[in-house]
Amino acid sequence: MRADSLAPMFEQRRDRLRGLAHRMLGATAQAEDVVQDAWLRLADTDAVITDLDGWLTTVVSRLCLDLLRARARRPQTRTDELEIPAADADPEAQAVHADSVERALLVVLDALGPEERVAFVLHDLFAVPFAEIGPILRRTPATTKKLASRARQRVHAPAAMSTADLAEQRAAVAAFLRAARGGDLVALLEILAPDVVRTADPATLTPGMVAVVRGARAVAEGAVALRRRAREAVVVLVDGRPGLVLTRAGRPIFVLTFGVHAGRITAYDVFATPERFTLSLLTS
Template sequence: MNAGELLATRFEEHRPRLKAVAYRMLGSLSEAEDAVQETWLKLSRTDDERVENLGGWLTTVVGRVCLDLLRSRKQRGEQPLDTEAPATHVPDPQISPLPGGGEAVDPEQEALLSDSVGLALLVVLDTLSPAERLAFVLHDMFAVPFDDIAPIVERAPAATRQLASRARRRVRGAAPEPGPDRTRHREVVEAFLAAARGGDFDALLELLDPDVVLRADGGDVSGLSRFVRGAPEVVAGARSFSTLAATTYLALVNGRVGQIAVHDGQAFSVGEFTVRDGRIVEINILADQERLRALLDARAIAELAAAD
């Protein structure tokens, strides 16, 4: 194995962590892949023998790449930073078949799923400034010291600590924490979907927290994007979505049991549910057809159907 092949092998060992960092920073699977690829290009042009801690170096570089992308979004007006106006943008969901042929999540996957991040949290991260998001993600999610984060955001460590602290307060106040019982989560989601299909208004209300939020991102299609709060309003929205797709499958959406709706063989929507104390507190639905085509092709839909 030559030096280039050895370097590529070492990089691949760090790829999962780098992609996890980039996804939490960007909320876009394609952009996360691009950020990781850019990190590899930077490494390939660097004298790696001078890099004492390759994992730390790579995390710092991917953080810088993501920070530049976030700042570019803000300059183009693509980053939803107005926390007073509810955003309907839903980040890219990570979708995979249910393990064990539709059974509850098996113990072997617990470590992986426990590291998943829900769409509700990613929505809140979208409201942070680029520097706040970087400080929070790297420190609170990946335990990167503030001394290492400070040069990336071009601030002193104490100021960087304040960035993460502000972000932490925003996240705690806006991102609902799901309950730890995955089996109960699935039961609630299945009951909600069955009640929606059957038009059981009372059952839907019983499964929803009174202050539940539903966020739907329909992309450029007029009328599909919406933000509603309150159980009666969410019931109306959920029932309207349930009538638009003939087939639905359960799948893992960001590590939680969610719904894939299919119409004419193509994905119509992906729904993720945050369940706490036996009730749904937030529903995030991606119905942007352009993004869904990139996320779920016919083969992926077939795999989801076989596992459900």
């Protein structure tokens, strides 16, 4: 089939392929490159294609898998590969984005291995049968099912607290993030306990910051000063408890864990090692 006759059929599928690649890679530019590469391969192939959707899904998935495997071999270079959509400049819109499952999903998926991520995205997000995913990964359908199951357990790991405590901590974390993004000192003082303590890894500190800050006023002023960082934060479960992940150029770099009592934040800690935590979606 001629490329000029394939082009309209490909364009009809471009959005789906772009969405597939973006969820696998978390990077808009890389996703676009993969989709374009798939088109070039389609236009250049002499093969008889009986299932265009399946053919394109296979090509895009294998290209993404190659990139994920290369990324896993050189994690130290991953400074700009994951792109969490930037939060809106309006504080109210930012609060909506903070709870967006799509934004949080990209952070959580980033912790999965390449094959787990591909299997999960294809099956759970795009309803591709395991019988079709197996050949893409060069695994049996049974093994592919196990990979997806393992990823699903990590992505949807349950909360490590009661429903009431979960609701209380989630509300407190969301209120903290909303106030920090808006630079709202009054709102921060309302959500912070008077004797709140903030501790931070040395690796998270900017010039002029100290590792331990005590008291609502000092902690709130520090949060206001760092509101630009808060704009790229997402709310997720951190080891089963509502917390925040901060990103730089979209990449998860800091994790914030919180202590909450009677609806107010009594402590929060900042860590520069996201990989030490189990990150999962906060969906309930």
